[in-house]
Amino acid sequence: MTNNFMFAVILCLGTISTRFLPFIFEKKLMNISKYNRVNSILIAFLIGYIMLRSIFDFQNESEIKIKILASVVVVIIYKTTRNIFVSILLGTSIVVLGLNYLSGAIL
Amino acid sequence: MKNYKEMIVQSFPVAVAYIFLGVTFGVLFASKGGSIGLSFIISVTTFAGAAQFLSLEYFGTDFHTLEFFLAIFILNIRHIGYGLTAIKKFGTWDWRKVYMIWGFTDENFGMLQINNYEEKKSIFKIFLINHFYWVFGCTLGAAVGKNINVKGLEFALTSLFIILFFESLKNVKKEFSEG
Numbered sequence: 214m215t216n217n218f219m220f221a222v223i224l225c226l227g228t229i230s231t232r233f234l235p236f237i238f239e240k241k242l243m244n245i246s247k248y249n250r251v252n253s254i255l256i257a258f259l260i261g262y263i264m265l266r267s268i269f270d271f272q273n274e275s276e277i278k279i280k281i282l283a284s285v286v287v288v289i290i291y292k293t294t295r296n297i298f299v300s301i302l303l304g305t306s307i308v309v310l311g312l313n314y315l316s317g318a319i320l
Numbered sequence: 321m322k323n324y325k326e327m328i329v330q331s332f333p334v335a336v337a338y339i340f341l342g343v344t345f346g347v348l349f350a351s352k353g354g355s356i357g358l359s360f361i362i363s364v365t366t367f368a369g370a371a372q373f374l375s376l377e378y379f380g381t382d383f384h385t386l387e388f389f390l391a392i393f394i395l396n397i398r399h400i401g402y403g404l405t406a407i408k409k410f411g412t413w414d415w416r417k418v419y420m421i422w423g424f425t426d427e428n429f430g431m432l433q434i435n436n437y438e439e440k441k442s443i444f445k446i447f448l449i450n451h452f453y454w455v456f457g458c459t460l461g462a463a464v465g466k467n468i469n470v471k472g473l474e475f476a477l478t479s480l481f482i483i484l485f486f487e488s489l490k491n492v493k494k495e496f497s498e499g
Contacts, residue, residue, distance in 0.1 A: 224375045227392025228368040235403030250495045257488040264481040287479045304479040309472035
């Protein structure tokens with residue numbers, strides 16, 4: 214019981230400490246956040262990082278190939294239709310079908 | 321200010337991904353001996369996908385407190401970058417700001433970029449809605465155990481970030497072309 218309590222506390226502290234850190238020093242950091250260029254580059258970098266991590270993390274080669282194919286489809290559909298919902302739906306459908314096919318759940 | 325109905329529609333991709341990722345976490349957590357109650361408490365108090373998945377490696381073991389803390393801290397270090405981009409948006413300190421910082425996940429960071437929320441109340445509401453999806457998913461997963469197949473549905477979130485990435489590159493180009 215104590216171990217579970219400590220587990221929950223450390224997990225929570227480890228997470229929120231990184232989230233609160235920039236806001237604790239927000240007065241000093243305010244000047245950086247005023248620069249739109251720095252902000253937009255930082256945002257693009259962080260989103261790119263999350264995107265790549267979610268495509269490549271903890272996968273085998275076949276799963277990565279399916280995810281890359283689905284990512285290309287998402288980009289093409291989004292660029293042609295500008296419809297976020299349809300792009301996400303198609304991309305996700307490809308991955309769900311592909312992964313289930315690989316695991317033998319379908320066919 | 322946007323109402324809850326409008327925000328639920330906007331948060332649809334996050335809902336799909338959060339509920340299914342949450343269920344996956346809950347299933348794995350239960351398979352390691354975690355209870356429904358603890359899954360609920362962790363998802364309410366922590367609200368962090370990657371960190372919660374990493375924590376599964378430590379759950380039920382004789383973990384070293386400092387090692388566990390550092391692993392979670394290093395994994396979440398990107399949140400310092402998120403915070404830098406939101407200092408102005410989150411405004412002055414009050415209980416809403418404390419909650420928004422607490423719940424500033426990858427997905428909430430994405431929602432802020434895709435929807436230009438001007439008011440703090442709107443940001444608070446969308447974070448609260450997304451938090452609900454996560455808690456619901458984690459608790460449901462721990463309750464249903466291994467009887468559910470959620471493989472691949474988390475790609476809804478990846479798709480959202482692919483779209484966001486292209487939009488953010490456009491912003492970078494715009495910033496530089498404006499001189």
